[in-house]
Amino acid sequence: MTVNARLRELYPDGQELFDIVLMTNNHAQVGVRLINSINHYDLTIERFCMTGGESPIGYLKAYMTNLYLSRSSGKVKEAIEEGIAAATMFTANKENPLSDTQLRVAFDGDAVLFSDESxxxxxxxxxxxFFEHEKQLENMPLAQGPLKCFLEALGKLQRKFYAKNVRIKCPLRTYLVTARSAASSGARVLKTLRSWGLEVxxxxxxxxxxxxxxxxxIRPHIFFDDQMFHITGAQEMGTIAAHVPYGIGQKYHKGKLIQQNP
Incomplete structure (x- = not known):
């Protein structure tokens, strides 16, 4: 991974690196096949968690997980309920060449980085x-959303590059891609990030x-959003997208409230 390679160049004795853990409910006996596949594709994965049919969610906190990704929406919801940043992965519908020198991560704002209050x-x-609400509360930070902690982790790695005067060519770049209007509701978002000591x-x-x-x-390597129609739009344009099943938006379908049993 480019980010880790650059970190090792700048901090030969450093231990803070991108760490990927492969979590599967397969039995440990399939481990050899997984190792062979990882070596074949030259992937940087050193840690495994093979649970033999049990859900791996209970191990996430022990692994100090900053982000859990899965194709299983059920496991993702379970992880979020445990307080772990998580999202359901969706592949792109077409290929869009990605940078091999810079990891690009794009986030939606409300119900992803921030809470769903707005x-x-x-x-x-x-x-x-909504516009009146945001104007009145412009100087009050939004509450944090489920992926704020992941942005924090990325920011911590970015600052290690900045400390070595590597900013413009930093191998890690973050984007906020929001449906908000800049003039009427953008200031509160930027002020919230500033109050957290974070930036995009x-x-x-x-x-x-x-x-x-x-x-x-932008061609991000991954894009996070809480609305499935944005996920679908990203897929159609060649972006790997991840759905964050969090907030009031999950109770609506095509603009109508989904009634749930109490």
């Missing part, structure tokens, strides 16, 4: 109330426009 206002009271390299406010075409230009 989305609740939109769903309940409409856009006009690029903040893109789309004012409700589709995200897919912009993601096609």
């Amino acid at each position: 989305e609740i206002i939109v769903k309940r009271d409409g856009l006009d109330s 390299d690029e903040a893109l406010f789309l004012a409700g426009a589709p995200k897919g075409p912009l993601l096609e230009k």
